[in-house]
Amino acid sequence: MIKEFREFIARGNVMDMAVGIIIGAAFTAIVSSMVDDLINPIIGLFTGGIDFSNMYLVMSGNVPDGASLQAARDSGAAVFAYGSFLMAVLNFLIVAWVVFLLVKAVNRARDMAIAKKEEEAPAPTGPSQEELLAQIRDLLAARAA
Template structure:
């Protein structure tokens, strides 16, 4: 059983998947930073200075100026600003992955076209016909 697991784990597809997961995690952090630190402040500024990370609906008693104050008081909140940021994260990641897969598909199509054998020249065809005639 150990040898079967070792054989499974050492297959190329499993190793490729592990590398993909690790790179995907790092890529996700980069996109999250891009959205939180660069895109959302610009979108918030264009929308009149709105800070999306601080948008919430208080479901409990009391009135809180910020999400941090509501969370510190232990109030139940509906954090729709965080949801908006996560949705934008997802859209950017999905688009980036789409573009990457599209580029990989285009590269593989070009390789397939290049691998197709070229038609023989007229000289080669003529020589083959002569060879076949001489064999008869």
């Protein structure tokens, strides 16, 4: 069983998956920092710092006016916490947009590197397709005669 486990771990796809998970964790830190430290403050400027997370409706129970969502939950009241859901959706959209922009930038950089390699590659030497076709035509014509 240890031998099978060693073979399983040594396979390339398992190692690729491990590298992907590690890179994904690092990428998550970058995206989280970009959203929390760069994007959210800009959005806060435009929205006046509105925080939807404490918006809720009391379905049943007694909650003092102006109480926070946590206080309403702690009082045992049934609350419809639509603000938390709105914040989760908004955060998802922001993170998705940031990931899209990062992937787009990486793809653009990769395409530029590939284009540069293609420019540096030497042009193929030898006859063109038209020249080869002309040679074949001439050979066929000489063979037929």
